[in-house]
Amino acid sequence: MEGLTLSDAEQKYYSDLFSYCDIESTKKVAANGRVLELFRAAQLPNDVVLQIMELCGATRLGYFGRSQFYIALKLVAVAQSGFPLRVESINTVKDLPLPRFVASKNEQESRHAASYSSDSENQGSYSGVIPPPPGRGQVKKGSVSHDTVQPRTSADQQEPASPVVSPQQSPPTSPHTWRKHSRHPSGGNSERPLAGPGPFWSPFGEAQSGSSAGDAVWSGHSPPPPQETWVSFADTPPTSTLLTMHPASVQDQTTVRTVASATAANEIRRQSSSYDDPWKITDEQRQYYVNQFKTIQPDLNGFIPGSAAKEFFTKSKLPILELSHIWELSDFDKDGALTLDEFCAAFHLVVARKNGYDLPEKLPESLMPKLIDLEDSADVGDQPGEVGYSGSPAEAPPSKSPSMPSLNQTWPELNQSSEQWETFSERSSSSQTLTQFDSNIAPADPDTAIVHPVPIRMTPSKIHMQEMELKRTGSDHTNPTSPLLVKTSDLSEESKINSSVKFASGNTVDGYSSSDSFTSDPEQIGNNVTHQRSHSGTSPDNTAPPPPPPRPQPSHSRSSSLDMNRTFAVTTGQQQAGVVAHPPAVPPRPQPSQAPGPVVHRPVDADGLITHTSTSPQQIPEQPNFADFSQFEVFAASNVNEEQDDEAEKHPEVLPVEKASDPASSLRVAKTDSKIEEKTAASVPANVSKGTTPLAPPPKPVRRRLKSEDELRPEVDEHTQKTGVLAAVLASQPSIPRSVGKDKKAIQASIRRNKETNTVLARLNSELQQQLKDVLEERISLEVQLEQLRPFSHL
């Protein structure tokens, strides 16, 4: 064989090819397999190929040694250039373009329909280590394809104008066989299914084949180290980013070509290390997919119907079976249409398949629509960044060495961007957590949103407070309270929560606290309760101190009275008005005289109350009752404080009475004074708060209220009796100030009355609790029955 002188580029190129063909690294390439494919890809007539083989001496040797191989390649170039095959021509022909090989192999796999014009590149059949085509510097895929297409009627019929550009593929990971399909930036490059083996070494310096047809061809040339070539391409074409090489960027390819194989190798290594997920879609790829999506469906939020998608993907020349499987994988919601994410996933799978990747059995996570959704947003944001990235390599092209480093630099950036894809998924999850968090916050909202439940809660708290109050007042009380204490103790024994008694005791404090609560939030009974609860702890302090501070209690009381009106609207309704009306008519003076009366009535009332409570719905009556009590207290306090009428006389009476801490007694007193009450309206709300807020003054109005209630008894229904009592108590509260200053008899009478009312209420409470227990028992029994029935239903 004559000596073969090769230019550097040729040298590189040939060595690459040889390495490619020399899959066994034996330095000998048998005339089969890849070599044959290579020659076939050269698109030379068979006889020419035979001639070449003969010329290079392979036929003699039976295999292609390196030199023979090189000679053969050179002859191929010669033949392709149209020169006669002569041994001499090897060295004589100058400036021979690199032999062009059209990928003819792996057509079955990598064939992309011409229309597809995807740059599906070399299939995995390439040993991924093929160094990039030597540099004539132009492995412009575009050019290659362009050129190659022209001379031959490539099997890939690409539609030159097909808008579909071969998708870029990023060699995401280690699989070196991954060939990145660089997209023709110009688009419309028909993609040529690239048979693995036939690396297409685009002719150098050939114009970019930006045109469609070229693409198919060049797809072949994206040969060698897929990644490396990509890399090199990345240098050049703006489109070809690190990951996805654009064969299309033909111009750039020239520069890429200049890239040394070594650098390419470095890049490849880097690339492979940078991507862990083979299924990750790079930004460029994504952008490409999005563009393709737009060609079919302008609305990015819309769907691609199955038929359109079928046509589109059929162009990729993948077997229908595989396309069917890809569809199965990517149509996440099984609706027969592809959203943008599904489309991108499908496209990515097609690209992967064309590159030789086996289709997964399950959709990879990175292709899951939900992640892709996130990535979309990221993608949008990243696009500019990506553009910038891609731009940098594009700019680099002219300088070979700098291009490589720039590429390398861009890689990590792209990697980061790709990492961002994953962060989005996290973000989505975080957003989900946020939503959960918000939902958690909602329940924590204070009483603003919850008014009704509050009263329910009040019961136990009130009871608790009442207990505390009772105990506390009991200790403080002397004579007036002692009998009551006995009673209360009895009551307490009956029921763990002596409502009335405790109310009585607690009212003093509760009223105080309720007044506080009123100041804070008069309209919300719950608040009162909570406040009371909080106050209950401090009730001892409250009871001792002088009358509640001059807070705007009257206003509060009024508002509370309004509340009371509202709450009682169902039950009391007019009666409240009556109650309200009554107290003013009652002169504070005749309290002592009335004391016995009310006392007498009280038991009746108590009974009535009890019955009333028993009959009335437990919920509402309980709540208002409790509320009443609290309001009683509040009103008592407020009334006492504010109004310095005749009731003012009772203040001193009330005070000691309060210290007796028997709301019952105070109620009693209030009863006596009920007629005197003027502020029944105010008392009404006080009733609500009576039970909850203990106040020193409250007992007085409570007393009044009781009295008024007594008066109202005949008029009050069962339903309203209880409330009437409370109302009476409340009504009495305003009168308390009036009664303040009355003789002690009246006070004591009122105290007694209050105590009696306390006992009544305590009894009432116990009854209510019993009813509650009964109801609970019924509920339990029903549940048991339900469970018994349930197994049958399962059968």
Place this chain on the structure above:
Amino acid sequence: MAVCVAVIAKENYPLYIRSIPTENELKFHYMVHTSLDVVDEKISAMGKALVDQRELYLGLLYPTEDYKVYPSHQSPCVESTFPNQLCRYGYVTNSKVKFVMVVDSSNTALRDNEIRSMFRKLHNSYTDVMCNPFYNPGDRIHSRAFDSMVTSMMIQVC
């Protein structure tokens, strides 16, 4: 628990047929084919039946069927003459695509609801296959998802 699952097209040719003891495949083919007559009979019996799930499910086609016991499949059953009893169930879709399922009745006694649920799953998977634009109605079903679903149904038995 299915021993054999078959999807028959409207024109009574199989779109998909798969049986667990693969060596008896031909036998199952025959079995399914014979069941088609019963299916057709039931369909025609319905007349203008309303199309609803219940009607889609045809129930037991053949109460029992001798199942030739191959040595490899010989199971220590009670009956000597009828070691394995196979029940065949049918299901027809609105588009006259029929599903036939052969169930080994030795283990599973009647679990009509289970059979129904299996048919429902089959129907859903078949619908998914149909949704695939790359699937031409009338082609054999090669969908891997469908295969996996059928396998899950059949593997339960084994």
